[in-house]
Amino acid sequence: MQKSLVIVESPAKAKTISQYLGHEYIVKSSIGHVRDLPTNNSKNKDKIKDSILIPKKSNKKNILIQKMGIDPYQNWKAEYCILPGKEKIISELKNLANQVHYIYLATDLDREGEAIAWHLKEVIGGDLSKFRRVVFNEITKRSIEKAFKNIGHINMNRVRAQQARRFMDRIVGYMISPLLWTKISRGLSAGRVQSVAVRIISEREHVIKNFIPEEYWQLNVSVFSKKKEFITINVTHFQNKKFCPIKKSEVDCAIKKIKNSFLIVQKYEKKTCFKTAPAPFITSTLQQYSSLVLGFSVKKTMFLAQKLYEAGYITYIRTDSNYISKRAVKKxxxxxxNHYGNDYLPEQPNLYSNKKYSQESHEAIRPSDIQIKKINLDNLNSDAQKLYTLIWNQFIASQMTPMKYESIIITVIANKFKLQKSERIIIFKGWTEIVKEEKNVTSYCPNLVIGSLLFIDKFLPVQKFTKPPPRFSEASLVRELEKKGIGRPSTYAAITSKIQERGYVNIKKNKFYAEKMGEILTIRLKKSFSELIDYNFTASMEHKLDKIAKNEISWKNVLNSFFYDFSKNLEQAKQTPEEGGMEPNIMVMTSIDCPICCKKMGIKTAVTGVFLSCSGYNSEPKKRCKKTINLVSLNELNRNKKDKEDIFLTTINRCKKCNMAMDSYFINNKIKLHICGNNPSCIGYEIEKGIFNSPSYLSQIIQCEKCSAEMTFKTGRFGKFFICINQNCKNTRKILSNGEISEPKLEPISFPNLLCKESNAWFVLREGVSGIFFAANTFPKSRETRSPLVEELAQFQHLLPEKIRYLSNAPHIDNEGNKTIVCFNRKTKEHYIGSKKEGKFTNWSALFFNGKWCVNSK
Known part of the structure; x- marks a missing residue:
């Protein structure tokens, strides 16, 4: 029998699918994309189709086109390159393709999957009549068998929609970046969608910083009936107007008047209400709920969801449709x-409409088999189980009866004051039996008689302050992007990750903070590329991509229109500010003297943060002074202190030039520098001297443990650290999140007698964020790593430094004779000893306490 080749993206997916297909199918993985537009690491240029011919005498324009791999001036010709490391995979797939009768491209069913299928077809080549396209929404036997009975061909309209998105993103990234490097700072880049996300966070940052909290009061009164039934009721109106006291004196006056009044129950409204079940998850709601309920980042959620999908536990994870198949609904x-009874089953299935911008027709995210509640943890972890449980519960709840509750509103009159109390009492849980809903729910509310008197127990005045809008969390940012129609389900994880990686925003305690460079970039792009980061424009472009996928408009017409407008804006932005060009990121001079050359220092902003730079840097090369002083943001320190931000907002300095909120920084424990939030457009700054409770590391003198030279404080893209001033050493020590300086890193120790299994290399003992580990001495050529066995450390105890020698004295075996290994607790930052049996951790462990090893065996 002739065999067929099935190609999927991931090895895990290939392994699951091969279980359901017969021996006549060979299932292989491409491990994601096999080719893409050129990158700095691209090696083999695939010029099978659409290649770009670059003249020998290349100007800047041609060089840029060559780097981008697309030519917008020549009908969007494209040059694709084989991705580094994919040569062997392609060679294997080509060899197998020559031996089989059919080639089934079974990549994911979204546009990205369609594009991967097309690239595979182009790269493998040969007899094109062999190629078939198969798609399935879930990796189950039934779904796969059904897919292979309904084979099709690559949908080129979907491929073109993916290419149009890729080309536009490429144009923006490659053509704006050189301008940003020239005008603002080296290392910057812009993204067509990512820059819009930065704008959302940056504008919220602006609102928060300039928010002035205002005092107001809330007056609650604890009252009781003749039957001694107590309730707390809120004073809501005075003389039929909303009661909003802003001073304590107004509250005191109200208390006096209410004390001298009769409190009479005017209304007791009770009505039965229903709350319908929530829809099953789509990509965005899964990301939001996972963040809120489990505390997972968007990136982590999508990683775990992908693993669950590939293992066959859930349906496809990139969807914005609430549709559920009839078969799944029936099950x-x-x-x-069977498990909850007829009271929890609605007469007809619950139906959910799709959102405004929904574009896909496949199902919502649900379990592939509703009978499976616990997943196999051999290849997945406990976090994957938590996410699966979240999906399972949501899907079950989505088809259950509504929650039934009583809504009670009590209105009390006290002379000219109105007091109100709202309660919800659950009568029947319905879907909340499985998905908890506990907002404003009580188990009891007294049944008060209209016209009856209530008696005052005590007054409960509460001082409050108005608050700015909350900072975005990952969940709320995804919700905002979805609401504005920006991006698509498959892009949210990439958006939230990239804006953090590029240093434009920071996330602390699951809240987004705009970095100064992110704010500057947003202001500059809004002025020079207003349409590019306009919310409506970005959303309308998503609709155009949808239309391309449906073959309703030409993809090249969309690209041409976009490029025409973009090019005009780009040329204008290159001009001087006087000619309407992009405003540069100038250095704002201060009165602070350089400690090296005594010239004045200026405020500069780069991707690494805000710092002081000597003006002598612009002198002749021989006289150039390179002195910089890193600043520690007081705003950032407040992020790490619980409930400090509200206090910070009330004490924030304001610029005397433009009244903008100022950002505050420590230079050291004796000097603070307040910089206008509009810097560098506004040159306002203030220097404050005194004795301040600054971070201890600002006043510490650190000596390099390698060369004994002094180490200096720096702020980098990935945090704060000390670096040796000796140019030949450059040793670093990281500053931990608690403000302490990390211990010196262990120098790599060679163990030539311990050979690697995957290569001819030997092991080297290294130290990382997860403690000590063995790594191949030929890294990165060989990436083999593993945990050290205690018996290995004991054998070579003479090689170990004092810092970790105690590990070699730990037990070599556990109580069942299994060999012990060195483990690391990332929370406590301490090593401990564990053991494994048949590749899995046992319950045995040993901790080093008071100079002794203490065994813990369950």
């Missing part, structure tokens, strides 16, 4: 009836 209804 879940049977499950509800």
């Amino acid at each position: 879940v209804r049977m499950y509800i009836q």
Whole structure:
């Protein structure tokens, strides 16, 4: 029998699918994309199609086109390159393709998957009549068998939509970046969608910084009936107007008047209400709920969801459709009836409409088999189980009856004052039996008689302050992007990750903070590329991509229109500010003297943060002074202190030139520098002298443990650190999140007698963020790593420094004779000893305490 080749993206997916297909199918993985537009690491240029011919005498324009791999001036010709490391995979797939009758491209069913299928077809080549396209929404036997009975061909319209998005993103990234490097700072880049996300966070940052909290009061009164039934009720109105006291004196006056009044129950409204079940998850809601309920980042959620999908546990994860197949609905209804009873089963299945910008027709995210509640943890971890449980519960709840509750509103009159109390009492849990809903719910509310008197127990005045809008969390940012129609389900994880990686925003305690460079970049792009980061424009472009996928408009027409407008804006932005060009990121001079050459220092902003730079840097090369002083943001320190930000907002300095909120920084424990938030457009700054409770590391003198030279404080893209001033050493020590300076890193120790299994290399003992580990001495050529066995450390105890020698004295075996290994607790930053049996950790462990090893065996 002739064999067929099935190609998927991931090895895990290939392994799952091969279980359901017969021996006549060979299932292989491409491990994601096999080719793309050129990158700095591209090696083999695939010029099978659409290649760009670059003249020998290349100007800047041609060089840029060559780097981008697309030519917008020549009908969007494209040059694709084989991705580094994919040569062997392609060679293997080509060899197998020559031996089989059919080639089934079974990549994911979204546009990205369609594009991967097309690239595979182009790269493998040969007899094109062999190629078939198969798609499935879930990796189950039934779904796969059904897919292979309904084979099709690559949807080129979807491929073109993916290419149009890729080309536009490429144009923006490659053509704006050189301008940003010239005008603002080296290392910057812009993204067509990412820059819009930075704008959302940056504008919220602006609102928060300039928010002035205002005092107001809330007056609650604890009252009781004749039957001694107590309730707390809120004073809401005075003389039929909303009661909003802003001073304590107004509250005191109200208390006096209410004390001298009769409190009479005017209304007791009770009505039965229903709250319908929530829809099953789509990509964005899964990301939001996972963040809120489990505390997972968007990136982590999508990683775990992908693993669950590839293992066959859930349906496809990139969707914005609430549709559920009839078969899945039938099965879940049977499950509800059998496990919860008829009271929890609605007469007809619950139907959910899609959102405004929904574009996909496949299903919402649900379990592939409703009977599976626990996943196999051999290849997945406990976090994957938590996410699966979240998906399973949401899907079950989505087909259950509404929650039934009583809504009670009590209105009390006290002379000219109105007091109100709202309560919700659950009568029937419905879907909340499985997905908890506990907002404003009580188990009891007294049944007060209209016209009856209430008696005052005590007054409960509460001082409050108005608050700015909350900072975006990952969940709320995704919700905002979805609401504005920016991006698509498959792009949210990339958006939230990239804006952090590029240093434009920072995330602390699951809240986004705009960095100064992110704010400057947003202001400059809004002025010079207003349309590019306009919310409506970005959303309308998503709709155009949808239309390309449906073959309703030409993809090249969309690209041409975009490029025409973009090019005009780009040329204008290159001009001087006087000619309407992009405003440069100038250095704002201060009165602070350089400690090296005594010239004045200026405020500069780069991707690494805000710092002081000597004006002598612009002198002749021989006289150039390179002195810089890193600043520690007082704003950032407040992020790490619980409930400090509200206090910070009330004490914030304001610029005397433009009244903008100022950013505050420590130079050292004796000097603070307040810089206008509009810097560098505004040159306002203030120097404050005194004795301040600054971070201890600002006043510490650190000596390099390698060369004994002094180490100096620096702020980098990935945090704060000390670096040796000796140019030949450049040793670094990281500053931990608690403000302490990390211990010196262990020098790599060679163990030539311990050979690697995957290569001819030997092991070297290294230290990383997860403690000590063995790594191949030929890294990165060989990336083999593993945890050290205690018996290995004991054998070579003479090689170990004092810092870790105690590990070699730990037990070599556990109580069942299994060999012990060195482990690391990332929370406590301490090593401990564990053991494994058949590749899995046992319950045995040993901790080093008071100079002794203490065994813990469950």
